[in-house]
Amino acid sequence: MSSKDLDIETLSIDQLQVFMAAAEHGSFSAAARALGRTQSLISYAVQRLEEQVGLVLFDRAGYRPRLTEAGQALLPRARRIVGEVSAFHALSRGLSAGVEAEVCITVDAMYPMCLLLRALLDFRDRWPAVSPRVLVGNMGAAVEQVLDGHSLLGLVNPVATQAPELELRPAAFITMVPVAAPHHPLARHEGELLTEDLRDHVQLVLTDRATRLSQPDRGVFSSQTWRLNDLGAKHSMLLAGLGWGGMPEHMVRDDLTAGRLVQLPSPYWDPHRTLPMSVAYRRDARLGPAAQWLATHLSSLVDEAVPTPGAQRVQKHAAA
CATH class of the missing domain: 3.40.190.10 (Periplasmic binding protein-like II)
Structure with a gap:
């Protein structure tokens, strides 16, 4: 039978499920037990599928049937089709019950x-x-x-x-910490960093894209600020030593442990204050x-x- 003779409407999900069960369980008898059917029905379903696709899916020469090259090639497709049909039914049931897509x-x-x-x-x-x-x-x-x-x-x-x-x-609740690269001047400063220490160094500040709801600057002490609208970019610039700034503690914890960043001691950053x-x-x-x-x-x-x-x-x- 050529591929032109194949009528895909004659294929059924049940046949594909039987094909999958036989391949996964290693024998027609094991597939029959898993599906609660007789072995003869499993054998017939596989034989009928082979006739419809015009290919031998299992080599039956040995003690147990083994997938042929064609069977190995078609098995992932069968799994995908059965999975999509299952997802289709699950979504349709959910939509009928008011569940969102x-x-x-x-x-x-x-x-x-x-x-x-x-x-x-x-x-x-x-x-x-x-x-x-x-x-x-x-x-x-x-x-x-x-x-x-x-x-x-x-x-x-x-x-x-x-x-x-x-x-x-x-x-x-997010804890914010001021950090800088270890080679940054503020990281080498001895003692607490006061306003006069912070204001002369570039501070990296996350900016807001909002047009109606904007958040006023908080924790901005430097007269030199670089504004960024991406937290990942701010993190990278801090690691590069381009400035200092506040970051969520959970995002820089590994950097602090590894010494890639240093937490700056400043009385203006309450370690117990959370966002x-x-x-x-x-x-x-x-x-x-x-x-x-x-x-x-x-x-x-x-x-x-x-x-x-x-x-x-x-x-x-x-x-x-």
């Missing part, structure tokens, strides 16, 4: 990525048919994404308290079941310790 969330760059990843892993397990869309913003810009309806949820900083339209739930982050959504928004679950779950992580990526890697290898 997608949940969009904007995350302030200060929010610990490790907590977001943990939440998304749990979200995937709980809502496998719902696709998250994740955007990243800074300060007021992240809040405006939620206010304007571009995102249903937000993980935002205290500038969100300026918007009475938003419902806010505690999500995390509160919140889960935000419009009070008039209609959150579907998945969005409601995600908002609640993110809020439940508020008291979780914030490990660094390096610490996570060490824990992973130790567990292995």
Whole structure:
């Protein structure tokens, strides 16, 4: 039978599932037990599939059937088709029950990525048919994404308290620390750094893209400032010694431990002061079941310790 003679409408998901079971369990009898069918039905389904595609999928010459080259080539495709059909059914069931197809969330760059990843892993397990869309913003810009309806949820900083339209739930508390590269003049300064010590050196300051909700400068002591709208770029410039500035402690903990950055001693930076982050959504928004679950779950992580990526890697290898 040539490929032109193949009528794809005669193929069934059940045939592909039988094909997959036989390949994964190593025999038709084991596949029959796994699927709760007789061995003869499994053999017939595989034979019928081979006739329809015009290829031998299993070599039956030995004690156990073995996949042929054609069978090995088609097995990943069969898995993909069955997986897509399963996802189609799951999504259709969810939509009929009012579950969203997608949940969009904007995350302030200060929010610990490790907590977001943990939440998304749990979200995937709980809502496998719902696709998250994740955007990243800074300060007021992240809040405006939620206010304007571009995102249903937000993980935002205290500038969100300026918007009475938003419902806010505690999500995390971020400790900010002043840092500089070890070869920076401020890193070699002896004793506490006072205003007159800080003002003569370039300070790297995160700026806000927001057009309506802007956050006033906080912790700016230098008369020379370089403004950046990307926290990753600020981190790289700090490592390069282009200036000093404040960073979330969880983002530079590995750098401080390795000596790539130095925490600056200054009485103006209270080590016990934290930056509160919140889960935000419009009070008039209609959150579907998945969005409601995600908002609640993110809020439940508020008291979780914030490990660094390096610490996570060490824990992973130790567990292995």
